[in-house]
Amino acid sequence: MADYIVYGDLNCPFSxxxxxxxxxxxxxxKVEWRLVEHTTDISSYASATESMSEIASDIFDIRNRIPDxxxxxxxxxxxxxxxxxxxIxxxxxxxASLPCFRQALYRNLWIEGKDISDSPVIFxxxxxxxxxxxxxxDETCEAILHDWQAQWEAGNFGMRTPAIQSSDGRRMVGLQNYKNIIEFFQGQSVSSPENQPTSRHKERQTIAVFGEDACHKLWNVLSILRDNYxxxxxxxxxxxxxxxxxPEQCPDLVLxxxxxxDNSLAExxxxLNHYLREKQIPLACxxxxxxDTLEASLYDAGTADYLLEHRNPAIIQARIGILLQLKRSHDLLARAASIDNLTQVYNRREFERTLEMEWRRSxxxxxxxxxxLLDIDYFKAYNDHYGHLNGDNCLRQVAKAIKDSARRVQDIVSRYGGEEFCILLPExxxxxxxxxxxxxxxxxxxLEIPHTGDVADKVTASLGISTLIPANGSSPRALIEQADQALYKAKSAGRNQVMIFNQRR
Structure with a gap:
């Protein structure tokens, strides 16, 4: 028996x-790959909107976590x-040819988009x-498959996800990045894949396509969009x-x-414009x-373009491409206006805008x-002793350390002013x-950044925390003021420590 057993489904994009x-x-x-069915009744709703919606979401997740x-x-x-x-x-x-054949089936489905249950595809x-x-x-193969299925179900690994079990009892469930996989094969335990960082700025733009059975009725269009978006x-x-x-799945275009x-389409x-306006997301139908009257009402309602479904898919793709180019240009300008040039984290203006939005959402x-709220300890003394160029470099290193720590896509790291930073943490x-x-x-x-021996041996930071469930009618200024009081407490208590706001102090 191999040291590692994988339970994976040919029908699962994560597998x-x-x-x-x-x-x-x-x-x-190094592994024995045992095939199972993560959803045994998948054939009964293979063309259902629900099934295709799940697949699209899974592929979105894979592309953004492991873009290679x-x-x-x-x-x-x-x-x-x-x-x-x-x-089997x-x-x-x-x-000896088993990995090649298994990979050929996987790629036929997940790259070529072929139906691997068709005999010609298998041949x-x-x-x-x-x-x-x-x-x-034959029946022997069926017995093996049923046995593997029973083992996987008895293992309680969770639905719709691959799992690796080692001979020493360790488990790795879900799709992990390469670093975690290597650590697992070296004998370490790894955390849940949900804790892996994802990129806030996606390599591919995202289109949300909504409509009854839209995936199948618009497949000629979607098939030429799916590789680039x-x-x-x-x-x-x-x-x-x-x-x-x-924060993770917000699209760049709604179609x-x-x-x-339908006269209700304009309504x-x-x-939707209530949701789209703030992020400048274009809407097309x-x-x-x-x-003419109904089409004009759509434009009055905020629709950027109306596309005729009977047109050549290449024409539709080109018009969608224009909308997405405009969206990308807007995002680049917005990003340039929201980033602190020195530290490459968000600036205070973007923090205040995001705080208002997250406050309302909460x-x-x-x-x-x-x-x-974070303040670098004795930073004025550092600047006076080492000079402003070294001070700027210190700020960049500290900003990077904060960004590397706050890895969730929804966490907002900003420069609040001078040597102060803030990290906004929704939910x-x-x-x-x-x-x-x-x-x-x-x-x-x-980081072990040296500091003048007069005040400290190395650069440290003090941090203050505030947590609230925003009430109706309240102001986000309360969150800042409470975190500022906690930061003051941390500095007064000797610096290089974390303090929380305590109403009963």
């Missing part, structure tokens, strides 16, 4: 991505049962690995609104498919030819909002804020 990672780093020879993986949205989700039996049959007769995969097409997926397929109007306020003339577009969700309670603050303080200490 495919894990297979690609292990293959690219020559680690497949090549993956595209398939037109349908295949039934993986028969292909899995074929893989190849493992019995030609084990072509066999031939590509120099295997005979005469294989016997992320596609999200919200299942409902509330799900679309949720994506628009999501609404309306297959018939829906006007409703696609459907049949409209009368009022609606009743979730905690935390703020950390974070006091315990979570304290843990991050101590981590930041430790990471700054580890």
């Amino acid at each position: 495919y991505a894990l297979h690609e990672l292990l293959s690219s780093h020559n680690l497949l020879n 993986i090549s993956i595209t949205l398939p037109p349908n989700r295949s039934d993986s049962y028969f292909p899995s039996l074929c893989v 049959a190849v493992g019995k007769t030609a084990p 072509n995969a066999l031939e590509s690995c120099d295997l005979t097409t005469e294989i016997e997926a 992320n596609l999200l397929l919200p299942q409902s109007w509330p799900a679309l609104k949720e994506q628009l306020v999501s 609404i498919h309306q297959p018939v003339q 829906r577009c006007l409703e 696609i459907g049949p030819e409209l009368d 009022q609606r969700s009743k979730q905690s909002l935390s703020l950390i 974070t309670d006091l315990a979570g804020a304290q843990k991050l603050a101590e981590n930041i303080r430790d990471n700054i200490n580890r």
